[in-house]
Amino acid sequence: MLVVIKRDYEEVSREGARILAGAIRANPKIVLGLATGSTPLGLYRALIAFHDDGDLDFSGIKSFNLDEYLGLPPSHPQSFHHFMAQNFFSHVNVPRDHIHIPDGTITGDYDEYCARYERSIKAAGGIDLQILGIGRNGHIGFNEPTSSLASRTRLKALSRETIEDNRHFFASTGQMPKCAITMGIGTILESRRVLLLASGRSKAAAVAKAIEGPITSSVSASALQMHPDVTFIIDEEAAYSLTQRDYYRHVLEMTQIFTPERLS
Ligand code: F6R
DSSP, X not given: OEEEEESSHHHHHHHHHHHHHHHHHHOTTOEEEEOOSSTTHHXXXXXXXXXXXXXXXXXXXXXXXXXXXXXXXXXXXXSHHHHHHHHTGGGSOOOGGGEEOOOTTOOSOHHHHHXXXXXXXXXXXXXXXXXXXXXXXXXXXXXXXXXXXXXXXXEEEOOHHHHHHHGXXXXXXXXXXXXXXXXXXXXXXXXXXXXXEEOSGGGHHHXXXXXXXOOBTTBGGGGGGGOSSEEEEEETTTTTTOSOHHHHHHHHHHHHHHOGGXXX
């Protein structure tokens, strides 16, 4: 596990974009796992800027989003379909049929739909690079606390904390979806490489538990300790509660000298 501590949100976004752009250039047919939320917005903006400069071609990539609210059609302004179109896909050249986002409008036979989503990830060759944010409660995707660490894509009831964190996006609390379709923790752990981005003091406790706490279903992100290639890119505020910051800096210096490809 690598922990990269940057000064602020802008630096986190730039570092995430640098690594992601490098991965796309190294493998133009890369399969990406993508996240929504406020955290990756700066990363998407930086990738769009590379693309606008003629520096980054997305025509060969495939993408799979982590999650979608149940009950929201793609046209709903708070749907993750809409978020991705507005903040990323409408600005770059990912072919429409290379984009996969769980369908929030399904009704019934959720298990079969979710199994199909898993099969389409496998058919694409698996996810090469997964981008993650982290919830204040330690969730990744919408894998709320007590999610099985072996879980697969499924229908998931949202926790009170997640509903509280996101209800201001909706006109009234009643309109905030209570469930989502989300990739599972087991699904995420199968991706070949994971980049988790976090910014701000509100994430500090979750980040510390994920990196330094015990592996527990109470903190879904702690499952990443079992993944062989995870990089946390976090700002000073999000790193606030880590006890081993000096060691992480030392590891990073040594990585830059001996295995710089892990940071490219
Ligand atoms: C989004 C997702 C969530 C968010 C998390 C943090 O697709 O899966 O796990 O990454 O809720 O959200 P923000 O970035 O808005 O703080």
